[in-house]
Amino acid sequence: MDTLILGLPVAYYIAMVAKVLVAFVFVLLTVAYATYAERKIIGHMQVRLGPMRTGWHGLLQPIADGVKLFFKEEIIPDQASKFAFLLAPLVALIPAFISFAVIPFGGTIEVFGYKVPLQIAAYYDQAGAQVFDINVGVLYILAMASLGVYGVVLAGWSSNSKYSLLGGLRSAAQMISYELSAGLAIIAVFMLSGSLSLHQIVAAQADGAWYVFKQPIAFVIFFICSLAEINRTPFDLPEAETELVSGFITEYSSMKYAMFFMAEYANMVTVCAVTTTLFLGGWHGPAFLPGWFWFVAKVYFLIFVCMWIRATYPRYRYDQLMHLGWKVFLPITLLNIVGTGIWIAVTQF
Amino acid sequence: MESIFFFVVAAVAVICSLLVITCKNPINSALSLVMTFFCLATFYVMLDAPFMAVTQVIVYAGAIMVLIIFVIMLLNVKAETVKPNTHAVLAGSAIGIFSMFLTVWFLLKGSLTGATGSMSPQSIAKTGHIEIIGKALFTDFLLPFEVTSILLLVAIIGAVILAKKRI
Numbered sequence: 001m002d003t004l005i006l007g008l009p010v011a012y013y014i015a016m017v018a019k020v021l022v023a024f025v026f027v028l029l030t031v032a033y034a035t036y037a038e039r040k041i042i043g044h045m046q047v048r049l050g051p052m053r054t055g056w057h058g059l060l061q062p063i064a065d066g067v068k069l070f071f072k073e074e075i076i077p078d079q080a081s082k083f084a085f086l087l088a089p090l091v092a093l094i095p096a097f098i099s100f101a102v103i104p105f106g107g108t109i110e111v112f113g114y115k116v117p118l119q120i121a122a123y124y125d126q127a128g129a130q131v132f133d134i135n136v137g138v139l140y141i142l143a144m145a146s147l148g149v150y151g152v153v154l155a156g157w158s159s160n161s162k163y164s165l166l167g168g169l170r171s172a173a174q175m176i177s178y179e180l181s182a183g184l185a186i187i188a189v190f191m192l193s194g195s196l197s198l199h200q201i202v203a204a205q206a207d208g209a210w211y212v213f214k215q216p217i218a219f220v221i222f223f224i225c226s227l228a229e230i231n232r233t234p235f236d237l238p239e240a241e242t243e244l245v246s247g248f249i250t251e252y253s254s255m256k257y258a259m260f261f262m263a264e265y266a267n268m269v270t271v272c273a274v275t276t277t278l279f280l281g282g283w284h285g286p287a288f289l290p291g292w293f294w295f296v297a298k299v300y301f302l303i304f305v306c307m308w309i310r311a312t313y314p315r316y317r318y319d320q321l322m323h324l325g326w327k328v329f330l331p332i333t334l335l336n337i338v339g340t341g342i343w344i345a346v347t348q349f
Numbered sequence: 350m351e352s353i354f355f356f357v358v359a360a361v362a363v364i365c366s367l368l369v370i371t372c373k374n375p376i377n378s379a380l381s382l383v384m385t386f387f388c389l390a391t392f393y394v395m396l397d398a399p400f401m402a403v404t405q406v407i408v409y410a411g412a413i414m415v416l417i418i419f420v421i422m423l424l425n426v427k428a429e430t431v432k433p434n435t436h437a438v439l440a441g442s443a444i445g446i447f448s449m450f451l452t453v454w455f456l457l458k459g460s461l462t463g464a465t466g467s468m469s470p471q472s473i474a475k476t477g478h479i480e481i482i483g484k485a486l487f488t489d490f491l492l493p494f495e496v497t498s499i500l501l502l503v504a505i506i507g508a509v510i511l512a513k514k515r516i
Contacts, residue, residue, distance in 0.1 A: 084376055135477065139403040146411025150383070153415065157376060157422045165422070172419060176412070196479060 084158035089259035092151025096266035106292030159251035167247025182225035202282030272302035362388035
């Protein structure tokens with residue numbers, strides 16, 4: 001009980017490992033069934049049925065797909081740069097998962113007399129009065145998002161194919177452009193919350209004071225920029241089938257292809273979780289259901305919105321995309337920051 | 350526990366920085382450099398400066414190295430053929446070793462070991478180190494901060510003018 005490692009009881013570490021496992025399994029399952037949900041939802045929106053054959057209403061489809069991809073032949077192009085080619089899927093997948101380390105996915109629960117905050121990189125002090133979490137949580141997420149670009153760029157370059165290279169370059173340019181607007185959009189949230197810690201940002205949104213109501217412009221721009229950063233429709237130019245085959249994943253096969261696929265969906269889950277945390281009040285909701293339920297419900301709703309957008313909008317053209325990012329979103333986010341500053345100055349002083 | 354962790358990360362940092370200069374493929378060198386930056390970020394975390402760590406990752410690993418890789422990809426730099434350029438290598442390593450000894454010598458000569466500034470871990474924890482950095486940037490170091498941003502602006506405009514024939 002009282003054994004301390006780096007000044008904390010052993011139980012804290014056990015709790016942390018348990019939280020890692022729970023979050024990891026949650027993201028993996030969500031990723032698997034997001035592929036199914038996407039096909040089903042888009043199918044119904046286009047008056048089709050979507051997958052129907054594997055299991056009841058196609059419910060076993062993700063498992064069948066996984067098994068199929070697992071047993072496919074692994075092909076590495078002859079002229080590929082082998083090290084980077086093998087590294088790229090991992091580099092794409094890992095940042096998407098480790099962003100979850102700082103996202104609070106629920107309130108506090110009590111296990112064996114210990115208070116455990118439902119956030120991986122957080123713990124209560126020994127008196128149980130105050131939560132400590134990483135106090136630059138939002139920046140950590142931005143940093144991980146900026147690392148995701150390596151997977152795409154490396155995949156594009158190492159495949160030694162025109163389509164892959166063009167897809168990779170496009171994607172890198174797109175991610176760098178939209179990262180900027182996304183980062184500037186959430187500065188307005190920091191200005192209101194006065195903290196970069198996600199725990200405190202969620203705490204500031206208790207009782208329905210969600211930032212989506214105070215910062216609607218920032219919310220819309222952040223969500224759109226996030227879609228662009230993770231290459232979702234209508235910004236899926238890096239893998240525009242009509243022009244580039246499959247973009248940077250053209251040369252990949254078998255499990256490595258599956259890893260890029262998982263990275264795409266894991267990124268979507270992460271982005272939806274971050275948006276929930278920053279703008280939709282995190283795990284706060286009516287008290288008759290536990291906090292984690294509200295968190296999961298909001299995340300799933302946003303994932304549904306992503307799929308809805310995919311079923312609705314056509315793809316942007318490349319110059320339109322750059323125009324939108326640099327000439328529309330960037331000025332609006334800057335004005336939003338100035339406006340928020342004026343508002344804070346007027347209301348607080 | 351902490352020192353074991355430090356030595357593991359330090360070993361990775363040293364190996365990666367060696368790989369930066371020994372890799373023949375420029376992309377692999379660039380990747381090793383990213384890994385080195387990551388190790389540096391880990392050191393910042395161990396020094397209780399998470400903001401510095403995250404900035405290190407965002408700016409160096411996330412932005413600058415992506416640009417460098419971009420350039421390597423666009424220019425399609427092939428694996429470097431080894432040129433026996435021993436004089437330059439000798440001179441460079443001599444200068445490097447000399448400056449390292451100079452640094453160590455100055456460090457040992459001065460009274461820096463054990464000296465404390467106005468900040469202590471307690472005072473940093475009390476105000477929060479982002480607040481401290483922000484305050485210092487916008488009060489004491491306002492002029493250098495603004496001058497730096499103007500310098501960057503000049504660089505951007507210069508790059509556009511150089512790259513575009515007609516504006």
